[in-house]
Amino acid sequence: MKAVFENKVYNTETATLVYHWDNGRSWGDYGYNFTDFYITKKGNWFKVYLQWHRAANNSWYEEAICPIEEEEALELMQHLGAVEEVETYFSDKLEEA
Numbered sequence: 613m614k615a616v617f618e619n620k621v622y623n624t625e626t627a628t629l630v631y632h633w634d635n636g637r638s639w640g641d642y643g644y645n646f647t648d649f650y651i652t653k654k655g656n657w658f659k660v661y662l663q664w665h666r667a668a669n670n671s672w673y674e675e676a677i678c679p680i681e682e683e684e685a686l687e688l689m690q691h692l693g694a695v696e697e698v699e700t701y702f703s704d705k706l707e708e709a
Contacts (some may be wrong), residue, residue, distance in 0.1 A: 615677040620659045622677050635681040642666045657685040
């Protein structure tokens, strides 16, 4: 998957997948969601998300690439429980409690 924002190409095939989160439902189930966090070779962060929607007798999914700032990646990954990934990619921002 590939997208261009502000003259920057965000490509899942050339970036590093850092963390995958999903809500535990099966692909195709109503309400299935996932978010993947990537970092590019130049250190830019982006997420790819997918959300299933359903209305009446119709269901569809939305999938998109969204560039995010490093601080947002750190905040979201902490919230989602990506402890090892946070320690690996944000060690300079962490301290002992």
